[in-house]
Amino acid sequence: MFSGRTLLIATKHGKEAVLAPLFERSMGVRCVVPSDLNTDLLGTFTGEVERRGDPLSVARQKCQLALDRVQADFALASEGSFGPHPTIGFVPAGDELVLLLDRHTGREFFARDITTETNFRAAWISRRAELESFLSDVKFPSHAVIMRPSKDSAEGIIKDILSFPSAWETYERLSAEAGGVWVETDMRAMHNPTRMKSIERAGQKLVDKILSACPSCQAPGFSVTAAHPGLPCAHCGLPTRSTRAFERICEVCGFSDEIPFPHGKHEEDPMYCDFCNP
Numbered sequence: 001m002f003s004g005r006t007l008l009i010a011t012k013h014g015k016e017a018v019l020a021p022l023f024e025r026s027m028g029v030r031c032v033v034p035s036d037l038n039t040d041l042l043g044t045f046t047g048e049v050e051r052r053g054d055p056l057s058v059a060r061q062k063c064q065l066a067l068d069r070v071q072a073d074f075a076l077a078s079e080g081s082f083g084p085h086p087t088i089g090f091v092p093a094g095d096e097l098v099l100l101l102d103r104h105t106g107r108e109f110f111a112r113d114i115t116t117e118t119n120f121r122a123a124w125i126s127r128r129a130e131l132e133s134f135l136s137d138v139k140f141p142s143h144a145v146i147m148r149p150s151k152d153s154a155e156g157i158i159k160d161i162l163s164f165p166s167a168w169e170t171y172e173r174l175s176a177e178a179g180g181v182w183v184e185t186d187m188r189a190m191h192n193p194t195r196m197k198s199i200e201r202a203g204q205k206l207v208d209k210i211l212s213a214c215p216s217c218q219a220p221g222f223s224v225t226a227a228h229p230g231l232p233c234a235h236c237g238l239p240t241r242s243t244r245a246f247e248r249i250c251e252v253c254g255f256s257d258e259i260p261f262p263h264g265k266h267e268e269d270p271m272y273c274d275f276c277n278p
Contacts, residue, residue: 001220002074002210003028007100010066010077012039014190018200019076019098026207031076034069039077041065045187046146048154055079056110059099067103075101078199082120082187094118094195098202100210107251109221111205113198119143119185124151126180131171134183140167144191147171149178159186216255224259225249234267238275242268 007029009016020031039062043051051058062077078098085093094117099110119138125131138145141163147170148157158170174181189196214222230244246259270276 005029005074006072007031008063008066008070008072008075009033010037010039010062010075011189012037013188015078015196015199017190018196019078019203022200022203022207023076026211029074032070032072034066037066037069039065045082046148046154046157046159046184048157055081055095055097056099059097059110060101060108063099063101067101073103075103077101078189078202080187080189080195080199082118085116086114088116091116092118092120094120094198096195096198096202098199098206100206107221109206109210111202111209113202113205115198115201117194117198119192119194120187122151122182122184124180125171125183126175128168128171131167131181131183135164135167138185139194140164142193144186144188146184146186147174147181149174149181151182160191161186162191214250214253214255215257217250217253219250219252222248222250222255227262228258231261231265231268233270233273233276235270235276236273238273240268240273242272 007023009019009031011033016031016033023029024031040049042058042061043049059077059079063075066075078096081095085091094115096113097110099108101108121138123134125134145161146159147161161167161170171181186192187195189199209223210220212222213220224246226247227243228245228247229241230239231242233240243262246262247256249256
């Protein structure tokens with residue numbers, strides 16, 4: 001289905017560096033990055049353009065931008081989000097979504113990488129010692145930073161700060177006017193190797209998902225669609241909230257099956273049982 005066909009990578013931030021080798025090697029496609037594709041029109045991390053829609057819808061719009069510009073069979077895009085971890089809460093996390101869109105069938109395939117491996121940080125800095133500590137924490141200068149006079153405005157924003165001389169000069173200039181600077185990590189992929197690794201992991205998950213064929217009709221993308229609770233308690237035998245099985249459903253023919261005990265456990269520790277440990 002994919003071998004020898006063209007896959008557009010909808011990016012202006014260098015994501016093809018990790019995605020193109022992966023998809024070309026695993027799926028036999030020929031990856032192309034459309035020239036002068038401005039995905040920043042759909043939103044920027046620094047607020048000049050507000051992102052409208054959830055990550056999936058924005059990734060879909062990126063794919064469509066690429067397909068409107070270049071004739072191809074498939075388009076690929078990623079969209080990242082950063083903030084508190086969805087379950088841990090107080091820990092910073094990155095959520096990377098990678099989407100492949102099939103122009104002819106309209107089918108979409110996507111995968112996500114949610115990770116605490118992120119340097120995502122931001123702070124108001126009013127002393128040089130504070131800036132030194134911040135830069136050390138966020139892996140500067142291998143990871144770029146951004147500075148601006150105010151947290152709440154994109155006016156006067158300085159990007160592409162990639163060296164210590166540039167960081168000191170920008171800090172001194174902006175703080176002389178505002179008494180300090182708002183400093184944040186540059187989350188654009190080409191300036192953030194940690195984020196690029198997350199994009200690559202999400203890409204690998206997507207490849208694995210696409211190459212999983214339905215046992216009934218051989219359509220690609222036969223993957224887990226639901227997790228069913230009910231793993232029995234090792235003490236009382238009653239069902240717990242822990243996962244007993246994964247369910248897979250084919251989007252094309254509707255064939256489904258279950259993967260029992262997907263985590264290799266046939267019983268759950270009583271500490272997670274609502275009856276033994278209410």
